[in-house]
Amino acid sequence: MGTLNTAVCYGMFVLFVRVFDWHYNLALVVDYGFGAILGYTLHRVGTFADRKHVRQAFGKYAITLVLAFLLNLGLLNLTVRTLQLEPLPAQAVSILFVTMLSYSMQRFWVFRSHHPPETEAQLDENAEAEDDSVSAAPLAV
Numbered sequence: 001m002g003t004l005n006t007a008v009c010y011g012m013f014v015l016f017v018r019v020f021d022w023h024y025n026l027a028l029v030v031d032y033g034f035g036a037i038l039g040y041t042l043h044r045v046g047t048f049a050d051r052k053h054v055r056q057a058f059g060k061y062a063i064t065l066v067l068a069f070l071l072n073l074g075l076l077n078l079t080v081r082t083l084q085l086e087p088l089p090a091q092a093v094s095i096l097f098v099t100m101l102s103y104s105m106q107r108f109w110v111f112r113s114h115h116p117p118e119t120e121a122q123l124d125e126n127a128e129a130e131d132d133s134v135s136a137a138p139l140a141v
Helices: 002-019 022-046 054-081 087-110 121-136
Strands: none
Touching: 002 022, 022 054, 022 087, 054 087, 087 121
């Protein structure tokens, strides 16, 4: 899902910069606005486990998005101004770093499951309980 969102948003960035001749910073702002909606929808529906804490997840998602945007904006401007790269390759480079940060924050903070993982002892108890219920079940004739 994240790969799809990244590809669509990079395509939009290319369109805005090359076809519409927008400044790369304006293209990035519009790109992130669209990507925020698309990314949240894709991740909520198909990627991450927790679907019960929507309001809390949206707040965390917004924080993650702002941090990712600021990092992306900084890296994009740094690579264009300092390294003298054109905006399209500069954004491609920036995406690599921003995607790693964004994915990690979404996976382990925004959309993490709120159910504590079972311990090995709990797993053993559950398995024993299932074995007991199977052996105690009457045989169907």
